[in-house]
Amino acid sequence: MTDPGAAVNYPVHVGVWTNWSIGGKDGLYHQRQAILRNTLDERTALTNFIRILWSWRRKAHRPFRRIFPLVALSAVVTVGFTVASIFSSKINSAMGSEVLLSSPECGTPSIEMAESSHLPELSDEYNAYAAQRAASLRTVTHCAPLQSKDYRKTIPSAADETYVQYFYGRMMGHGPDDEANGINFTYEMRQQPVSELERDQSTSLSPRYRVDSHLCSILNGTCDPGTSDFIPNEDLAQRDGDVAVIFLSANGICFAEPTDDDLYSAHQRSPFNITWGKNVPSYVYYADEPATALGCKIQYQICDATSSAERSCSPWGSLHDVNSYTTSPKSRIKGTIQWALRSSISISNVVALLTGSSLTSRYRLFKGIQAALPDNQWQAEVENWHSIGLASMQGGLVDFAAGPENSAVLEHLWRKPSTAEEKNLCRNQKIKSASYANFSMMWLVIILLLGTIIILLEYNLESLIVWLEHRRIVKPQSMEWFANDTLQLQRLAHEELGLGDWSGCGGTHSVPVTTKGQKLGILDDKDPDHPRLINPFSLDHFSELSGKIEQSQMEADEARISHSDDADQCDTGKLEAQSNGHYVGTTTDSIETEAASPMLRIG
Secondary structure (H helix, E strand, O other), rough: OOOOOOOOOOOOOOOOOOOOOOOOOHHHHHHHHHHHHOOHHHHHHHHHHHHHHHHOOOOOHHHHHHHHHHHHHHHHHHHHHHHHHHHHHHHHOOOOOOOEEOOOOOOEEOOOOOOOOOOOOOOOOEEEEEOEEEEEEEEEEEEEEEEOOOOOOOOOOOOOEEEEEEEEEEEEOOOHHHHOOOOOOOEEEEOOOHHHHHHHHHHHOOOOOOOEEEOEEEOOOEEOOOOOOEEOOOOOOOOEEEEEEEEEEEEEEEOOOOOOOOOOHHHHHHHHEEEEEHEEEEEEEEEOOOOOEEEOOOEEEEEEEEOOOOOOOOOOOOOHHHHHHHHOOOOOHHHHHOHHHHHHHOHHHHHHHHHHOOOOHHHHOOOOEEEEOOOOOOHHHHHHHHHHHHHHHHHHHHHHHHHHOOOOHHHEEEEOOOOOHHHHHHHHHHEEEOOOOOHHHHHHHHHHHHHHHHHHHHHHHHHHHHHHHHHHOOOOOOOHHHHOOHHHHHHHHHHHHOOOOOOOOOOOOOOOEEEEOOOEEEEOOOOOOEEEEEOOOOHHHHHHHHHHHHHHHHHHHHHHHHHHHHHHHHHHHHHHHOOOOOOOOOOOOOOOEOOOOOOOEEO
């Protein structure tokens, strides 16, 4: 038999959600549970946890140990979502600005077409993308000024004119025996005296530079007769790259200052001076030579970048030799890079197409007068020509994939791709463009899936827990979670005062309601620092209310009696002032009057 006085041990689950049907918990516990149940976002939870931790720091048992883990968790979640929101933009920005071209007009012009436009400065490597394969085309241009001392000859003419011929190689179509006949020179320019230059300067509105180029296209170590302009001298000839000689003639342009640049060399001072601003006289200078020359070696290389660990590249060579490499059985690139080679324009072609407009010095040229130039101006010109050639190559491939905008060109001058390589190139051209946006499909799907899972868990977790409890898969511990809902806490407060017949008091997403017309508790505002709910229908409240009513009635009666006394005194004074003793009026109790006597008696 069990001893009634013996202590009974009840099983109590200790944890964040505790079965507190046995025993009780302090205020910190209940506030913590209310915050966990009713706070909708981590930032608000973090603020509330810090508030209760500070408020209960000396009034609860181990408040730091009980609250700080939740503070840390809220802070981690807050920081995590903040960082995630910042880096979510990387889904777009990390993918770069490359876009894939796709056009039904992909193809190539059926005739040679040249274009001149203002082109941007580019690097010396072009990347072409094929299906599951990447190929790179590199081009390097080496240039140097050519001395003319041992390679020039002055030729007088019958018209008292002097020409200067430059011998850097034999023009294509002329044989070795033609040198005796005076036609085996590379370039010829008339030499004008300074006096004539001065006259031309005064009569010409805007003298312009003259730029010419001669190219030797190397094929198997020799100049290809079909694509070459000249055969260079032995000391200029190359076997592993194309050779170009570019000639520049000032053509009557005068220089504001002496110029030491090898291509623009000008030290011949004019015998006459000109007056600049502020009436300061100054001399101008003319070119030292009728023409100056640059010798250039142009090399190409293609690489099959199948993987970063293994990179197969062709040897450096001429345009023809590199093109032969792409069609050899050893090459895995085949036609992918050939279109880039076909679109390639060397600096010799750039000069031949754009002539004097390809020079950067013209931006400092005004009405035939050239402003001061740096000593390395020729290097700036070579870099500009090289960049234009690369831009033309890239533009040609873009035009191939995008097709022309002019319908007339599309109808008459455009050829659709016919080979597998050409069709493959139509589907695999990437360009950089700010008109479109790239994004990572993988990370976008991950974010959408995770977000969907979190949202579904938020709305269905309570129902899932109830379902698991009903099937006894987990221990029933959800009652306190539901009871700490905001509306349920409000119900508990009013119900504890004995107010309301409530329904909807349990289960997920339940809203507690009373029967129709029932009134609930009111706020007692006697103590502003400690407001509380009270039952307006309780005996204490009625007693307090009736006491207030009686006190108010007594105060009203006292005020009325006091008002009556004041009125009596006023009437008495009036009666005493009467000489005939007549009186008309009433008093509080009774009034007796005598006709012959002026006396007033109040009983």
